[in-house]
Amino acid sequence: MELNNPQNKPQIPPKKGNSPTLWVVLIIVLLVAIAVAVYSYWNKNQNSNTNVNQNTNVAVNSNVNTPLNQNVNTVNTNSSTNANVAVDTSNWKTYSNTKYQYSFKYPKDFGLLDSPNSSVPDTQSPTIGFGTTEMSFRVSIQTVEACDSLSTCVQKYPYSNASLGVSTGLNQTEIDGHQALTETINRPQTGNWIHHVWYVLNGQKLSTFSTVSSVSFDTQALATYNAIIASIRF
The missing domain is CATH 3.40.1000.10 (Mog1/PsbP, alpha/beta/alpha sandwich)
Known part of the structure; x- marks a missing residue:
């Protein structure tokens, strides 16, 4: 009866864990996704602020040119407005x-x-x-x-x-x-x-x-x- 020689047993390679490269890739992808989300949020806020500022500027400029403000700030007002001024x-x-x-x-x-x-x-x-x-x-x-x-x-x-x-x-x-x-x-x-x-x-x-x-x-x-x-x- 032959004894099993330990040296004759096939060598089973040890199991390896998840590759570090895969983790690095996942982390990079995650960081990129976060960066894109942050940029999109920031850009949206910038556009919103720009629109608000534009609307505000339009409103202010329009008010400056209205007969009412002209009547308050300068003598040369719109005649139709000045015609309605109580005397x-x-x-x-x-x-x-x-x-x-x-x-x-x-x-x-x-x-x-x-x-x-x-x-x-x-x-x-x-x-x-x-x-x-x-x-x-x-x-x-x-x-x-x-x-x-x-x-x-x-x-x-x-x-x-x-x-x-x-x-x-x-x-x-x-x-x-x-x-x-x-x-x-x-x-x-x-x-x-x-x-x-x-x-x-x-x-x-x-x-x-x-x-x-x-x-x-x-x-x-x-x-x-x-x-x-x-x-x-x-």
Whole structure:
């Protein structure tokens, strides 16, 4: 009987653990995945912040250019906005024309125009004017022939300075319950002035109310002009 020779037994190689290389690869992959996730999260936040900043900038810039902020920060505001500004007329003077039967209020610092020898307004004159060195308000009453409409009368009896500038066109409005037309006349080539004109036909009398001021001062004056127009009574 042969004895088993230990030296004749086949050599079984020892079992090896997981390869270190595999662990290294897994760790690298994991680190890369984490890095990608962190970068994606950071990039998303950056884009979000950028959009917020852009929206904020747009909103701020828009507000700077709005008539409201212009009205607060500078004199040269949008005229339509300034036209709606409330004007205190409690200490204004009142002019009444007894012949042509109309009246209006005007600022107390307005002086009588075109009357160097008198400071007392003529209450029967067909023309009258008040103002300062920066702005003025005038009235002209004309007895006209029968007109088919107010616009026809305006075309037939235009504002005296209409030919000096360019009109923005006639627009319908109302003065003391009467139909009226209004227009703005720009004079960039003759002194850079602006005229605002209102026309009212009352029977055979065409009333022309007009203002004059420089371009740089007009937007500030427009609220005052509109307050005068609102005070007109026939």
